[in-house]
Amino acid sequence: EDFKFWKTQPVPAIDEEVKEDGPIEADTPYDQIKKEPYALPGSFTWCNVNIDDKEELTELYTLLTENYVEDDDAMFRFDYSAEFLKWALQPPGWKPQWLAGVRVKSNNKLVAFISAIPATLRVHEHKQLLVEINFLCVHKKLRSKRLAPVLIKEITRRVHLEGTFQALYTAGVHLPKPISVCRYYHRSLNPKKLIETGFSHLEKNRNMAKTIKYYRLPEKPLIPGFREMKAEDVDSVQKLLNTYLEKYQVAPVFSREDVEHWFLPVDNVVYSYVVENENEITDFVSFYNLPSSIIGHPTYKEIKAAYLFYYFQEGMGKKYSTTRALINDALIVAKSKSFDVFNCLNLMDNDDILDDLKFGKGDGLLNYYLYNYRCVEVKPRQLGVVLL
Ligand SMILES: COc1cccc(CC(=N)NC(=O)c2cccnc2OC2CCNCC2)c1
Numbered sequence: 001e002d003f004k005f006w007k008t009q010p011v012p013a014i015d016e017e018v019k020e021d022g023p024i025e026a027d028t029p030y031d032q033i034k035k036e037p038y039a040l041p042g043s044f045t046w047c048n049v050n051i052d053d054k055e056e057l058t059e060l061y062t063l064l065t066e067n068y069v070e071d072d073d074a075m076f077r078f079d080y081s082a083e084f085l086k087w088a089l090q091p092p093g094w095k096p097q098w099l100a101g102v103r104v105k106s107n108n109k110l111v112a113f114i115s116a117i118p119a120t121l122r123v124h125e126h127k128q129l130l131v132e133i134n135f136l137c138v139h140k141k142l143r144s145k146r147l148a149p150v151l152i153k154e155i156t157r158r159v160h161l162e163g164t165f166q167a168l169y170t171a172g173v174h175l176p177k178p179i180s181v182c183r184y185y186h187r188s189l190n191p192k193k194l195i196e197t198g199f200s201h202l203e204k205n206r207n208m209a210k211t212i213k214y215y216r217l218p219e220k221p222l223i224p225g226f227r228e229m230k231a232e233d234v235d236s237v238q239k240l241l242n243t244y245l246e247k248y249q250v251a252p253v254f255s256r257e258d259v260e261h262w263f264l265p266v267d268n269v270v271y272s273y274v275v276e277n278e279n280e281i282t283d284f285v286s287f288y289n290l291p292s293s294i295i296g297h298p299t300y301k302e303i304k305a306a307y308l309f310y311y312f313q314e315g316m317g318k319k320y321s322t323t324r325a326l327i328n329d330a331l332i333v334a335k336s337k338s339f340d341v342f343n344c345l346n347l348m349d350n351d352d353i354l355d356d357l358k359f360g361k362g363d364g365l366l367n368y369y370l371y372n373y374r375c376v377e378v379k380p381r382q383l384g385v386v387l388l
Pocket residue numbers: 069070071072076077078170172184185290292303305307343344345364366387388
């Protein structure tokens with residue numbers, strides 16, 4: 001019945017009104033942490049998915065591309081690429097035992113997965129070392145065997161063993177208890193394909209020809225000094241991004257290594273740009289490549305989707321660009337790289353530009369959660385953390 005598992009976990013009750021921030025339970029002393037993995041149903045066994053091994057990386061890719069998150073109408077499924085997964089799962093401080101898989105004993109088939117990566121998150125004034133949980137996936141044929149609770153307990157145990165007791169995660173489903181509830185938005189770049197695949201529909205009073213014109217973008221970015229980020233920019237980006245994110249109530253704090261890993265461009269994975277004028281970086285914007293398979297479509301197989309990642313503007317950001325101009329240049333570059341759609345959430349300052357830049361409201365919500373940490377509710381525009 002409702003939230004049987006979550007009622008056993010250190011998270012606020014669904015109807016609790018959180019009044020102050022803080023851990024829900026104390027750190028577990030090492031000698032009280034279970035040293036052996038949680039029991040799995042008979043024919044399954046735990047493994048660490050070794051994504052440095054090409055075959056195992058492909059096994060993980062295949063599990064996710066066939067069984068991971070779909071949209072509410074089961075028309076699209078995330079299709080994270082193998083290169084993307086390697087990037088997403090091996091940031092500074094990553095641990096092999098935090099890429100937990102479940103295999104069938106008889107044929108060694110990978111049938112479930114969950115991951116944790118380290119991060120530093122500032123919650124109001126408190127800097128919290130925690131993990132980001134992501135890619136929880138159970139093969140479609142093993143649903144309702146109550147495997148997800150076991151995966152969550154096992155990754156929690158493995159994270160506890162490394163001395164970490166808080167986590168951050170997102171989900172489309174409403175669980176006890178979101179720290180923030182965000183809406184998602186889409187900006188058409190290739191409206192013809194999006195309409196033909198059913199991702200979006202023609203607005204009333206706007207035929208296809210008018211729709212193509214409505215979403216048309218320039219060939220090249222408009223902001224003077226807008227260029228790809230490079231290694232020499234890392235120090236400036238780290239300083240200016242961490243400073244910019246201080247305006248949000250909940251936001252990550254990036255080390256220099258974090259900035260190198262998350263923002264130096266990687267073909268087909270992450271795209272990052274800076275605005276440089278008079279030898280000074282004043283603006284930054286990034287987006288990541290997350291295509292979606294189109295389930296059972298005869299002609300189109302994929303939606304090429306870009307997802308807004310982090311950005312900043314120095315000072316009041318009015319010197320060279322506004323948030324609008326900055327995201328607009330990201331749209332222009334994404335279009336020039338043949339993305340079909342540009343997605344984002346209404347967090348950070350995104351809400352200010354959604355209408356002007358012709359984003360349409362998505363049909364769903366993305367809930368943000370903290371594990372073992374009470375946090376007074378955060379409005380989306382006060383949230384500065386973007387997960388993959
Ligand atoms: C278009 O293909 C889809 C395939 C699967 C699910 C969805 C809807 C959806 N759930 N979208 C989002 O969660 C989303 C929408 C805008 C921006 N970021 C998002 O999610 C990110 C962050 C959380 N992990 C998934 C990727 C769409």
